[in-house]
Amino acid sequence: MAKVRVHNFHVSLDGYSAGETITLDRPMGGAEGMFAGFDGRFIDGVGGVDAPITLDRALTSTWGQGIGAEIMGRGKFGPQTGEWTDDEWRGWWGDAPPFGTPVVVLSHHRREPLHFDNGTSFHFLDATPKDALAFAEDLAGGQDIRIGGGPSTVRQFLAAGLIDFMHLITVPVTLGGGVSMWEGLAGVQERFTVESTTSASGLTHHFWNRVTTGSA
Amino acid sequence: MAKVRVHNFHVSLDGYSAGETITLDRPMGGAEGMFAGFDGRFIDGVGGVDAPITLDRALTSTWGQGIGAEIMGRGKFGPQTGEWTDDEWRGWWGDAPPFGTPVVVLSHHRREPLHFDNGTSFHFLDATPKDALAFAEDLAGGQDIRIGGGPSTVRQFLAAGLIDFMHLITVPVTLGGGVSMWEGLAGVQERFTVESTTSASGLTHHFWNRVTTGSA
Numbered sequence: 001m002a003k004v005r006v007h008n009f010h011v012s013l014d015g016y017s018a019g020e021t022i023t024l025d026r027p028m029g030g031a032e033g034m035f036a037g038f039d040g041r042f043i044d045g046v047g048g049v050d051a052p053i054t055l056d057r058a059l060t061s062t063w064g065q066g067i068g069a070e071i072m073g074r075g076k077f078g079p080q081t082g083e084w085t086d087d088e089w090r091g092w093w094g095d096a097p098p099f100g101t102p103v104v105v106l107s108h109h110r111r112e113p114l115h116f117d118n119g120t121s122f123h124f125l126d127a128t129p130k131d132a133l134a135f136a137e138d139l140a141g142g143q144d145i146r147i148g149g150g151p152s153t154v155r156q157f158l159a160a161g162l163i164d165f166m167h168l169i170t171v172p173v174t175l176g177g178g179v180s181m182w183e184g185l186a187g188v189q190e191r192f193t194v195e196s197t198t199s200a201s202g203l204t205h206h207f208w209n210r211v212t213t214g215s216a
Numbered sequence: 217m218a219k220v221r222v223h224n225f226h227v228s229l230d231g232y233s234a235g236e237t238i239t240l241d242r243p244m245g246g247a248e249g250m251f252a253g254f255d256g257r258f259i260d261g262v263g264g265v266d267a268p269i270t271l272d273r274a275l276t277s278t279w280g281q282g283i284g285a286e287i288m289g290r291g292k293f294g295p296q297t298g299e300w301t302d303d304e305w306r307g308w309w310g311d312a313p314p315f316g317t318p319v320v321v322l323s324h325h326r327r328e329p330l331h332f333d334n335g336t337s338f339h340f341l342d343a344t345p346k347d348a349l350a351f352a353e354d355l356a357g358g359q360d361i362r363i364g365g366g367p368s369t370v371r372q373f374l375a376a377g378l379i380d381f382m383h384l385i386t387v388p389v390t391l392g393g394g395v396s397m398w399e400g401l402a403g404v405q406e407r408f409t410v411e412s413t414t415s416a417s418g419l420t421h422h423f424w425n426r427v428t429t430g431s432a
Binding site: 001002003005044045046047048050052053054055058059061062065066067143144165167193195197198199200205207209 | 217218219221260261262263264266268269270271274275277278281282283359360381383409411413414415416421423425
């Protein structure tokens, strides 16, 4: 049965996962410091990279395994708001976005899909989390769906009870403000089993698995 | 640069990784109890399996990432010794061995290669660790090489200084005897950085990365 998964979601000690305002220069809205130690090469898995295979790297590299589609909020795709007036904008990632699968971008404003040679495509959709998930499942070919963030998007899917698995990473920094990971989610942990471990880098990795109820 | 990697190598508290004598009924030579909690579905990665994604599962599932070939000892391929008199034996795994890549089987006795539809092939070779590695690299297409065991094979590659990465798993059992993981390897840790973490299951995961020296 396909799962809905969140991977590598960084949270500060004071519960923020991004800065307040995303701009072209600050794609994390000022929270870039939280990712200073984050090795983006996790996208390649543990093979083919000339760096040690640390615990952090092994855990973050499961990001793409068995994923057939991602759902992301508009702020992860770009800094624009309102109507799509700049069709030249094709995301932050250049000609080879690292997803390699269809990606559903949640946006209230219509735009035609974008397709890239490496298997990535972006599909713009104005929908509730539940309907967006059904749309993504049609694109995922039976594989799992990743909820790619930002934090507001993850929060909405959590609130709707649609997340099966989350890999959260607590980073030992305080931001003092930004977009909260946890606002409106008091007690959400009761719907999950939570396993945690620390690594030599000072990160804490949290594995949340939804408690299965009934006959499932 | 391609790496030589060991994954998911289980070691008892008293340092054994297999029982003494492998038979058809006891492929681990009597040490099967050490693997009682081991979920073999790690082969599929973290996706597509209807089980929680635990820390153990995430770590063990990096097994196949970026691997282009495996090298294994004869005892991992089958219980026979001496000349290959039973060409009907095609390994323990049926028609779809889980490797999905070329596999070099170290054996003093000649045998023709075996090919399977899922991309697995077995190549029988009488060679030193260094020469076996060169042979495997030709088969691996630039990807990493996994040293698949058993423990004697891993020990030989360690002693020859050929291992770049090892994921060892200490299992909280005592076997009282068997094939040692560490015999003849006193001080081998000095050539590696070692990072360790525990999981809720009682396992300890160890990540060994070879210390890079010189200008590399």
